[in-house]
Amino acid sequence: MSKSGFVTIIGRPSSGKSTLLNTLCGEKVSITSSVPQTTRNKIRGIVNDPRGQLVFLDTPGYHRSERKFNLYLRDLAESTLQESDAVLYVADLSRAPGAEENDVLALLEATALPKLCALNKVDLPRTFEQSYRELLTEKSAATPLFVISALSGQGTGALLDALFAAAPEGEPFYDADYYTDQAPEFRIAEIIREKAIARTQQEVPHALYVEIADMEMREGATEEDRVLWVRAFLNVERDSQKGILVGKAGAQIRDIRLEAQRELNQIFPYRIHLDLRVKVQHKWRTRDPLLRRLLK
Ligand SMILES: Nc1nc2c(ncn2[C@@H]2O[C@H](COP(=O)(O)OP(=O)(O)OP(=O)(O)O)[C@@H](O)[C@H]2O)c(=O)[nH]1
Ligand SMILES: [Mg+2]
Structure with missing residues:
Protein backbone atom coordinates (compact mmCIF):
# COMPACT_ATOMS: atom_id res chain seq x y z
CA MET A 1 0.00 0.00 0.00
CA ALA A 167 1.94 10.12 6.01
CA PRO A 168 -0.93 7.64 6.29
CA GLU A 169 -1.36 4.80 3.83
CA GLY A 170 -3.91 5.33 1.11
CA GLU A 171 -4.76 5.90 -2.51
CA PRO A 172 -3.62 9.09 -4.26
CA PHE A 173 -6.08 11.99 -4.35
CA TYR A 174 -4.92 13.38 -7.68
CA ASP A 175 -3.78 11.87 -10.98
CA ALA A 176 -0.06 11.16 -10.96
CA ASP A 177 0.72 13.78 -13.64
CA TYR A 178 -0.72 16.68 -11.60
CA TYR A 179 1.59 18.94 -9.60
CA THR A 180 -1.03 21.54 -8.74
CA ASP A 181 -4.79 21.92 -8.96
CA GLN A 182 -4.82 25.68 -9.56
CA ALA A 183 -7.03 26.98 -12.35
CA PRO A 184 -5.12 28.73 -15.18
CA GLU A 185 -6.86 32.00 -14.32
CA PHE A 186 -5.47 31.95 -10.76
CA ARG A 187 -1.95 30.98 -11.85
CA ILE A 188 -1.86 33.74 -14.44
CA ALA A 189 -3.02 36.36 -11.90
CA GLU A 190 -0.40 35.15 -9.42
CA ILE A 191 2.50 35.27 -11.88
CA ILE A 192 1.50 38.81 -12.86
CA ARG A 193 1.37 39.75 -9.17
CA GLU A 194 4.81 38.20 -8.59
CA LYS A 195 6.39 40.20 -11.40
CA ALA A 196 4.72 43.41 -10.15
CA ILE A 197 5.90 42.77 -6.56
CA ALA A 198 9.46 42.17 -7.75
CA ARG A 199 9.53 45.59 -9.44
CA THR A 200 7.98 47.67 -6.67
CA GLN A 201 8.67 48.48 -3.04
CA GLN A 202 7.24 49.38 0.32
CA GLU A 203 3.47 49.60 0.28
CA VAL A 204 2.82 48.77 -3.39
CA PRO A 205 3.17 44.95 -3.12
CA HIS A 206 0.75 44.91 -0.18
CA ALA A 207 -1.74 47.26 -1.82
CA LEU A 208 -1.92 45.19 -5.00
CA TYR A 209 -4.34 42.54 -6.13
CA VAL A 210 -4.67 41.17 -9.63
CA GLU A 211 -7.94 40.20 -11.19
CA ILE A 212 -8.47 38.53 -14.53
CA ALA A 213 -11.22 40.41 -16.35
CA ASP A 214 -11.38 38.39 -19.54
CA MET A 215 -9.81 35.32 -21.14
CA GLU A 216 -10.30 34.08 -24.67
CA MET A 217 -8.58 31.25 -26.55
CA ARG A 218 -7.81 32.19 -30.16
CA GLU A 219 -7.35 29.03 -32.17
CA GLY A 220 -4.44 28.68 -34.60
CA ALA A 221 -3.50 26.31 -37.41
CA THR A 222 -1.77 23.98 -34.91
CA GLU A 223 -1.92 23.37 -31.14
CA GLU A 224 1.20 25.49 -30.59
CA ASP A 225 -0.31 28.35 -32.54
CA ARG A 226 -3.17 28.78 -30.11
CA VAL A 227 -3.07 32.03 -28.14
CA LEU A 228 -4.79 32.64 -24.82
CA TRP A 229 -5.67 36.30 -24.75
CA VAL A 230 -5.96 37.62 -21.19
CA ARG A 231 -7.01 41.00 -19.89
CA ALA A 232 -6.06 41.59 -16.25
CA PHE A 233 -6.51 44.48 -13.85
CA LEU A 234 -3.78 45.36 -11.39
CA ASN A 235 -5.69 47.02 -8.59
CA VAL A 236 -3.99 49.29 -6.08
CA GLU A 237 -5.29 51.57 -3.36
CA ARG A 238 -4.00 54.99 -4.38
CA ASP A 239 -3.27 57.09 -7.45
CA SER A 240 0.38 57.36 -6.40
CA GLN A 241 0.65 53.55 -6.43
CA LYS A 242 -0.99 53.44 -9.83
CA GLY A 243 1.64 55.89 -11.08
CA ILE A 244 4.44 53.65 -9.80
CA LEU A 245 3.01 50.57 -11.51
CA VAL A 246 2.43 52.31 -14.81
CA GLY A 247 5.87 53.97 -14.76
CA LYS A 248 7.27 56.61 -17.07
CA ALA A 249 5.47 56.42 -20.41
CA GLY A 250 4.13 53.01 -19.33
CA ALA A 251 7.59 51.46 -19.11
CA GLN A 252 7.01 49.71 -15.77
CA ILE A 253 3.76 47.98 -16.69
CA ARG A 254 5.24 46.99 -20.04
CA ASP A 255 8.16 45.26 -18.31
CA ILE A 256 5.81 43.52 -15.87
CA ARG A 257 3.77 42.29 -18.83
CA LEU A 258 6.81 41.03 -20.74
CA GLU A 259 8.26 39.21 -17.72
CA ALA A 260 4.94 37.61 -16.84
CA GLN A 261 4.34 36.58 -20.45
CA ARG A 262 7.80 35.03 -20.68
CA GLU A 263 7.19 32.85 -17.63
CA LEU A 264 3.61 31.97 -18.55
CA ASN A 265 4.73 30.85 -21.98
CA GLN A 266 6.95 28.27 -20.29
CA ILE A 267 4.16 26.99 -18.08
CA PHE A 268 1.33 26.62 -20.57
CA PRO A 269 1.29 24.59 -23.81
CA TYR A 270 -0.22 27.53 -25.72
CA ARG A 271 0.99 31.13 -26.03
CA ILE A 272 -0.27 33.80 -23.66
CA HIS A 273 -0.96 37.37 -24.65
CA LEU A 274 -1.46 39.75 -21.73
CA ASP A 275 -3.28 43.05 -21.73
CA LEU A 276 -2.65 44.72 -18.35
CA ARG A 277 -4.55 47.71 -16.93
CA VAL A 278 -3.87 49.44 -13.62
CA LYS A 279 -6.86 50.59 -11.57
CA VAL A 280 -7.43 52.25 -8.21
CA GLN A 281 -9.73 50.50 -5.74
CA HIS A 282 -9.77 52.61 -2.60
CA LYS A 283 -9.46 50.69 0.67
CA TRP A 284 -10.07 47.30 -0.92
CA ARG A 285 -8.35 45.58 2.00
CA THR A 286 -11.25 46.53 4.28
CA ARG A 287 -14.02 45.08 2.10
CA ASP A 288 -15.28 41.76 3.41
CA PRO A 289 -16.95 40.39 0.25
CA LEU A 290 -13.83 41.03 -1.81
CA LEU A 291 -11.50 39.59 0.84
CA ARG A 292 -13.67 36.48 1.11
CA ARG A 293 -13.35 36.00 -2.64
CA LEU A 294 -9.62 36.75 -2.87
CA LEU A 295 -8.17 35.17 0.25
CA LYS A 296 -9.08 31.51 0.31
N1 LIG B 1 19.10 32.29 0.89
C1 LIG B 1 17.92 31.69 0.92
N2 LIG B 1 16.82 32.38 0.66
C2 LIG B 1 15.63 31.74 0.71
C3 LIG B 1 15.52 30.36 1.02
N3 LIG B 1 14.22 30.02 1.00
C4 LIG B 1 13.55 31.14 0.67
N4 LIG B 1 14.39 32.17 0.49
C5 LIG B 1 14.07 33.56 0.12
O1 LIG B 1 13.25 34.10 1.14
C6 LIG B 1 12.28 35.00 0.57
C7 LIG B 1 10.89 34.57 1.00
O2 LIG B 1 10.60 33.33 0.38
P1 LIG B 1 9.12 32.82 0.20
O3 LIG B 1 9.19 31.41 -0.23
O4 LIG B 1 8.33 33.77 -0.62
O5 LIG B 1 8.62 32.89 1.70
P2 LIG B 1 7.18 32.56 2.31
O6 LIG B 1 7.41 31.92 3.63
O7 LIG B 1 6.35 31.80 1.33
O8 LIG B 1 6.60 34.03 2.50
P3 LIG B 1 5.06 34.51 2.65
O9 LIG B 1 4.27 33.89 1.56
O10 LIG B 1 5.15 35.98 2.52
O11 LIG B 1 4.65 34.07 4.03
C8 LIG B 1 12.50 34.96 -0.94
O12 LIG B 1 13.33 36.05 -1.28
C9 LIG B 1 13.23 33.64 -1.13
O13 LIG B 1 14.06 33.62 -2.28
C10 LIG B 1 16.73 29.64 1.29
O14 LIG B 1 16.77 28.45 1.58
N5 LIG B 1 17.89 30.37 1.23
MG1 LIG C 1 4.60 32.24 0.49
Whole structure:
Protein backbone atom coordinates (compact mmCIF):
# COMPACT_ATOMS: atom_id res chain seq x y z
CA MET A 1 0.00 0.00 0.00
CA SER A 2 1.43 3.40 -0.90
CA LYS A 3 1.34 6.61 1.12
CA SER A 4 -1.09 9.45 0.60
CA GLY A 5 -1.46 12.54 2.74
CA PHE A 6 -1.93 16.28 3.10
CA VAL A 7 0.83 18.37 4.68
CA THR A 8 0.23 21.98 5.77
CA ILE A 9 3.27 24.25 5.53
CA ILE A 10 3.15 26.97 8.16
CA GLY A 11 5.52 29.64 9.49
CA ARG A 12 6.14 33.34 9.83
CA PRO A 13 6.08 35.55 6.68
CA SER A 14 9.12 35.17 4.40
CA SER A 15 10.45 32.05 6.11
CA GLY A 16 10.57 30.32 2.71
CA LYS A 17 7.38 28.22 2.73
CA SER A 18 6.51 28.81 -0.91
CA THR A 19 10.11 28.35 -2.05
CA LEU A 20 10.14 25.01 -0.24
CA LEU A 21 6.85 23.98 -1.80
CA ASN A 22 8.28 24.70 -5.25
CA THR A 23 11.50 22.82 -4.54
CA LEU A 24 9.66 19.77 -3.21
CA CYS A 25 7.29 19.72 -6.19
CA GLY A 26 10.05 20.43 -8.70
CA GLU A 27 7.80 23.03 -10.34
CA LYS A 28 6.88 26.66 -9.79
CA VAL A 29 3.58 26.23 -7.97
CA SER A 30 3.47 29.15 -5.55
CA ILE A 31 4.84 32.65 -6.18
CA THR A 32 7.68 33.92 -3.99
CA SER A 33 9.29 37.25 -3.17
CA SER A 34 11.46 38.94 -0.58
CA VAL A 35 8.41 40.94 0.54
CA PRO A 36 6.61 39.42 3.55
CA GLN A 37 3.03 38.22 3.06
CA THR A 38 3.36 37.27 -0.56
CA THR A 39 1.16 34.18 -0.31
CA ARG A 40 -2.52 34.99 0.23
CA ASN A 41 -4.15 31.67 -0.59
CA LYS A 42 -4.10 28.03 0.34
CA ILE A 43 -2.01 26.69 -2.51
CA ARG A 44 -1.75 23.00 -3.23
CA GLY A 45 1.42 21.49 -4.64
CA ILE A 46 1.52 17.77 -5.33
CA VAL A 47 4.52 15.45 -5.04
CA ASN A 48 4.18 12.09 -6.78
CA ASP A 49 6.83 9.44 -6.38
CA PRO A 50 7.09 5.66 -6.01
CA ARG A 51 6.34 5.99 -2.28
CA GLY A 52 2.97 7.60 -3.03
CA GLN A 53 1.54 11.10 -3.13
CA LEU A 54 1.92 14.05 -0.78
CA VAL A 55 -0.26 17.11 -1.23
CA PHE A 56 1.39 20.17 0.30
CA LEU A 57 -0.76 23.09 1.37
CA ASP A 58 1.14 26.37 1.31
CA THR A 59 -0.33 29.01 3.63
CA PRO A 60 0.02 32.78 4.15
CA GLY A 61 2.79 33.77 6.57
CA TYR A 62 1.51 33.60 10.13
CA HIS A 63 1.55 37.16 11.36
CA ARG A 64 0.24 38.95 14.43
CA SER A 65 -1.90 41.95 13.49
CA GLU A 66 -5.46 43.00 14.12
CA ARG A 67 -5.98 44.44 10.64
CA LYS A 68 -8.86 42.83 8.82
CA PHE A 69 -6.71 41.74 5.89
CA ASN A 70 -4.21 40.02 8.18
CA LEU A 71 -6.92 38.35 10.21
CA TYR A 72 -8.23 36.74 7.02
CA LEU A 73 -4.76 35.44 6.20
CA ARG A 74 -4.25 34.11 9.71
CA ASP A 75 -7.63 32.38 9.73
CA LEU A 76 -6.76 30.76 6.43
CA ALA A 77 -3.47 29.39 7.75
CA GLU A 78 -5.23 28.05 10.85
CA SER A 79 -8.14 26.47 9.02
CA THR A 80 -5.77 24.77 6.55
CA LEU A 81 -4.35 22.79 9.46
CA GLN A 82 -7.77 21.17 9.93
CA GLU A 83 -7.57 19.45 6.57
CA SER A 84 -4.09 18.02 6.85
CA ASP A 85 -2.48 14.82 8.08
CA ALA A 86 0.78 16.47 9.17
CA VAL A 87 2.25 19.94 9.76
CA LEU A 88 5.54 21.21 8.45
CA TYR A 89 6.75 24.25 10.36
CA VAL A 90 9.26 26.33 8.39
CA ALA A 91 11.49 28.72 10.34
CA ASP A 92 14.05 31.17 8.95
CA LEU A 93 17.50 30.51 10.45
CA SER A 94 18.82 33.85 9.25
CA ARG A 95 16.48 35.82 11.54
CA ALA A 96 16.23 35.56 15.31
CA PRO A 97 13.04 33.87 16.52
CA GLY A 98 10.33 36.52 16.86
CA ALA A 99 6.96 36.82 18.56
CA GLU A 100 5.41 35.05 15.56
CA GLU A 101 7.43 31.94 16.40
CA ASN A 102 5.61 31.66 19.72
CA ASP A 103 2.27 32.09 17.97
CA VAL A 104 3.04 29.33 15.49
CA LEU A 105 4.33 27.05 18.23
CA ALA A 106 1.17 27.63 20.28
CA LEU A 107 -0.83 26.61 17.23
CA LEU A 108 1.28 23.49 16.78
CA GLU A 109 0.93 22.60 20.44
CA ALA A 110 -2.84 22.69 20.07
CA THR A 111 -2.92 20.15 17.25
CA ALA A 112 -2.55 16.41 17.58
CA LEU A 113 -1.11 16.06 14.06
CA PRO A 114 2.43 14.77 13.44
CA LYS A 115 4.78 17.77 13.35
CA LEU A 116 8.06 18.30 11.59
CA CYS A 117 10.22 21.38 11.60
CA ALA A 118 12.44 22.68 8.80
CA LEU A 119 15.07 25.23 9.81
CA ASN A 120 15.49 26.98 6.48
CA LYS A 121 18.08 29.18 4.74
CA VAL A 122 21.13 27.30 6.04
CA ASP A 123 22.98 28.61 2.97
CA LEU A 124 23.00 32.12 4.48
CA PRO A 125 25.96 33.13 6.65
CA ARG A 126 23.97 34.36 9.67
CA THR A 127 22.37 31.58 11.57
CA PHE A 128 20.25 31.44 14.69
CA GLU A 129 20.13 27.65 14.62
CA GLN A 130 20.99 27.35 18.30
CA SER A 131 18.22 29.80 19.32
CA TYR A 132 15.66 27.81 17.34
CA ARG A 133 16.85 24.51 18.78
CA GLU A 134 16.56 25.95 22.29
CA LEU A 135 13.13 27.41 21.61
CA LEU A 136 11.82 24.15 20.19
CA THR A 137 13.24 22.10 23.05
CA GLU A 138 11.69 24.51 25.54
CA LYS A 139 8.30 24.13 23.86
CA SER A 140 8.91 20.41 23.25
CA ALA A 141 7.35 20.94 19.86
CA ALA A 142 7.88 20.29 16.20
CA THR A 143 10.41 17.51 16.27
CA PRO A 144 12.13 16.01 14.33
CA LEU A 145 14.21 18.89 13.04
CA PHE A 146 15.66 19.28 9.56
CA VAL A 147 18.21 21.90 8.60
CA ILE A 148 17.61 22.80 4.98
CA SER A 149 17.95 25.30 2.18
CA ALA A 150 14.68 25.53 0.28
CA LEU A 151 16.52 27.56 -2.34
CA SER A 152 19.32 25.08 -3.12
CA GLY A 153 17.43 21.93 -2.10
CA GLN A 154 20.04 21.01 0.53
CA GLY A 155 18.52 18.70 3.16
CA THR A 156 15.12 18.54 1.46
CA GLY A 157 15.53 14.88 0.43
CA ALA A 158 15.77 13.75 4.06
CA LEU A 159 12.82 16.00 4.92
CA LEU A 160 10.71 14.43 2.18
CA ASP A 161 11.65 10.93 3.42
CA ALA A 162 10.39 11.85 6.88
CA LEU A 163 7.19 13.36 5.50
CA PHE A 164 6.42 10.22 3.52
CA ALA A 165 7.16 8.14 6.64
CA ALA A 166 4.69 10.28 8.64
CA ALA A 167 1.94 10.12 6.01
CA PRO A 168 -0.93 7.64 6.29
CA GLU A 169 -1.36 4.80 3.83
CA GLY A 170 -3.91 5.33 1.11
CA GLU A 171 -4.76 5.90 -2.51
CA PRO A 172 -3.62 9.09 -4.26
CA PHE A 173 -6.08 11.99 -4.35
CA TYR A 174 -4.92 13.38 -7.68
CA ASP A 175 -3.78 11.87 -10.98
CA ALA A 176 -0.06 11.16 -10.96
CA ASP A 177 0.72 13.78 -13.64
CA TYR A 178 -0.72 16.68 -11.60
CA TYR A 179 1.59 18.94 -9.60
CA THR A 180 -1.03 21.54 -8.74
CA ASP A 181 -4.79 21.92 -8.96
CA GLN A 182 -4.82 25.68 -9.56
CA ALA A 183 -7.03 26.98 -12.35
CA PRO A 184 -5.12 28.73 -15.18
CA GLU A 185 -6.86 32.00 -14.32
CA PHE A 186 -5.47 31.95 -10.76
CA ARG A 187 -1.95 30.98 -11.85
CA ILE A 188 -1.86 33.74 -14.44
CA ALA A 189 -3.02 36.36 -11.90
CA GLU A 190 -0.40 35.15 -9.42
CA ILE A 191 2.50 35.27 -11.88
CA ILE A 192 1.50 38.81 -12.86
CA ARG A 193 1.37 39.75 -9.17
CA GLU A 194 4.81 38.20 -8.59
CA LYS A 195 6.39 40.20 -11.40
CA ALA A 196 4.72 43.41 -10.15
CA ILE A 197 5.90 42.77 -6.56
CA ALA A 198 9.46 42.17 -7.75
CA ARG A 199 9.53 45.59 -9.44
CA THR A 200 7.98 47.67 -6.67
CA GLN A 201 8.67 48.48 -3.04
CA GLN A 202 7.24 49.38 0.32
CA GLU A 203 3.47 49.60 0.28
CA VAL A 204 2.82 48.77 -3.39
CA PRO A 205 3.17 44.95 -3.12
CA HIS A 206 0.75 44.91 -0.18
CA ALA A 207 -1.74 47.26 -1.82
CA LEU A 208 -1.92 45.19 -5.00
CA TYR A 209 -4.34 42.54 -6.13
CA VAL A 210 -4.67 41.17 -9.63
CA GLU A 211 -7.94 40.20 -11.19
CA ILE A 212 -8.47 38.53 -14.53
CA ALA A 213 -11.22 40.41 -16.35
CA ASP A 214 -11.38 38.39 -19.54
CA MET A 215 -9.81 35.32 -21.14
CA GLU A 216 -10.30 34.08 -24.67
CA MET A 217 -8.58 31.25 -26.55
CA ARG A 218 -7.81 32.19 -30.16
CA GLU A 219 -7.35 29.03 -32.17
CA GLY A 220 -4.44 28.68 -34.60
CA ALA A 221 -3.50 26.31 -37.41
CA THR A 222 -1.77 23.98 -34.91
CA GLU A 223 -1.92 23.37 -31.14
CA GLU A 224 1.20 25.49 -30.59
CA ASP A 225 -0.31 28.35 -32.54
CA ARG A 226 -3.17 28.78 -30.11
CA VAL A 227 -3.07 32.03 -28.14
CA LEU A 228 -4.79 32.64 -24.82
CA TRP A 229 -5.67 36.30 -24.75
CA VAL A 230 -5.96 37.62 -21.19
CA ARG A 231 -7.01 41.00 -19.89
CA ALA A 232 -6.06 41.59 -16.25
CA PHE A 233 -6.51 44.48 -13.85
CA LEU A 234 -3.78 45.36 -11.39
CA ASN A 235 -5.69 47.02 -8.59
CA VAL A 236 -3.99 49.29 -6.08
CA GLU A 237 -5.29 51.57 -3.36
CA ARG A 238 -4.00 54.99 -4.38
CA ASP A 239 -3.27 57.09 -7.45
CA SER A 240 0.38 57.36 -6.40
CA GLN A 241 0.65 53.55 -6.43
CA LYS A 242 -0.99 53.44 -9.83
CA GLY A 243 1.64 55.89 -11.08
CA ILE A 244 4.44 53.65 -9.80
CA LEU A 245 3.01 50.57 -11.51
CA VAL A 246 2.43 52.31 -14.81
CA GLY A 247 5.87 53.97 -14.76
CA LYS A 248 7.27 56.61 -17.07
CA ALA A 249 5.47 56.42 -20.41
CA GLY A 250 4.13 53.01 -19.33
CA ALA A 251 7.59 51.46 -19.11
CA GLN A 252 7.01 49.71 -15.77
CA ILE A 253 3.76 47.98 -16.69
CA ARG A 254 5.24 46.99 -20.04
CA ASP A 255 8.16 45.26 -18.31
CA ILE A 256 5.81 43.52 -15.87
CA ARG A 257 3.77 42.29 -18.83
CA LEU A 258 6.81 41.03 -20.74
CA GLU A 259 8.26 39.21 -17.72
CA ALA A 260 4.94 37.61 -16.84
CA GLN A 261 4.34 36.58 -20.45
CA ARG A 262 7.80 35.03 -20.68
CA GLU A 263 7.19 32.85 -17.63
CA LEU A 264 3.61 31.97 -18.55
CA ASN A 265 4.73 30.85 -21.98
CA GLN A 266 6.95 28.27 -20.29
CA ILE A 267 4.16 26.99 -18.08
CA PHE A 268 1.33 26.62 -20.57
CA PRO A 269 1.29 24.59 -23.81
CA TYR A 270 -0.22 27.53 -25.72
CA ARG A 271 0.99 31.13 -26.03
CA ILE A 272 -0.27 33.80 -23.66
CA HIS A 273 -0.96 37.37 -24.65
CA LEU A 274 -1.46 39.75 -21.73
CA ASP A 275 -3.28 43.05 -21.73
CA LEU A 276 -2.65 44.72 -18.35
CA ARG A 277 -4.55 47.71 -16.93
CA VAL A 278 -3.87 49.44 -13.62
CA LYS A 279 -6.86 50.59 -11.57
CA VAL A 280 -7.43 52.25 -8.21
CA GLN A 281 -9.73 50.50 -5.74
CA HIS A 282 -9.77 52.61 -2.60
CA LYS A 283 -9.46 50.69 0.67
CA TRP A 284 -10.07 47.30 -0.92
CA ARG A 285 -8.35 45.58 2.00
CA THR A 286 -11.25 46.53 4.28
CA ARG A 287 -14.02 45.08 2.10
CA ASP A 288 -15.28 41.76 3.41
CA PRO A 289 -16.95 40.39 0.25
CA LEU A 290 -13.83 41.03 -1.81
CA LEU A 291 -11.50 39.59 0.84
CA ARG A 292 -13.67 36.48 1.11
CA ARG A 293 -13.35 36.00 -2.64
CA LEU A 294 -9.62 36.75 -2.87
CA LEU A 295 -8.17 35.17 0.25
CA LYS A 296 -9.08 31.51 0.31
N1 LIG B 1 19.10 32.29 0.89
C1 LIG B 1 17.92 31.69 0.92
N2 LIG B 1 16.82 32.38 0.66
C2 LIG B 1 15.63 31.74 0.71
C3 LIG B 1 15.52 30.36 1.02
N3 LIG B 1 14.22 30.02 1.00
C4 LIG B 1 13.55 31.14 0.67
N4 LIG B 1 14.39 32.17 0.49
C5 LIG B 1 14.07 33.56 0.12
O1 LIG B 1 13.25 34.10 1.14
C6 LIG B 1 12.28 35.00 0.57
C7 LIG B 1 10.89 34.57 1.00
O2 LIG B 1 10.60 33.33 0.38
P1 LIG B 1 9.12 32.82 0.20
O3 LIG B 1 9.19 31.41 -0.23
O4 LIG B 1 8.33 33.77 -0.62
O5 LIG B 1 8.62 32.89 1.70
P2 LIG B 1 7.18 32.56 2.31
O6 LIG B 1 7.41 31.92 3.63
O7 LIG B 1 6.35 31.80 1.33
O8 LIG B 1 6.60 34.03 2.50
P3 LIG B 1 5.06 34.51 2.65
O9 LIG B 1 4.27 33.89 1.56
O10 LIG B 1 5.15 35.98 2.52
O11 LIG B 1 4.65 34.07 4.03
C8 LIG B 1 12.50 34.96 -0.94
O12 LIG B 1 13.33 36.05 -1.28
C9 LIG B 1 13.23 33.64 -1.13
O13 LIG B 1 14.06 33.62 -2.28
C10 LIG B 1 16.73 29.64 1.29
O14 LIG B 1 16.77 28.45 1.58
N5 LIG B 1 17.89 30.37 1.23
MG1 LIG C 1 4.60 32.24 0.49
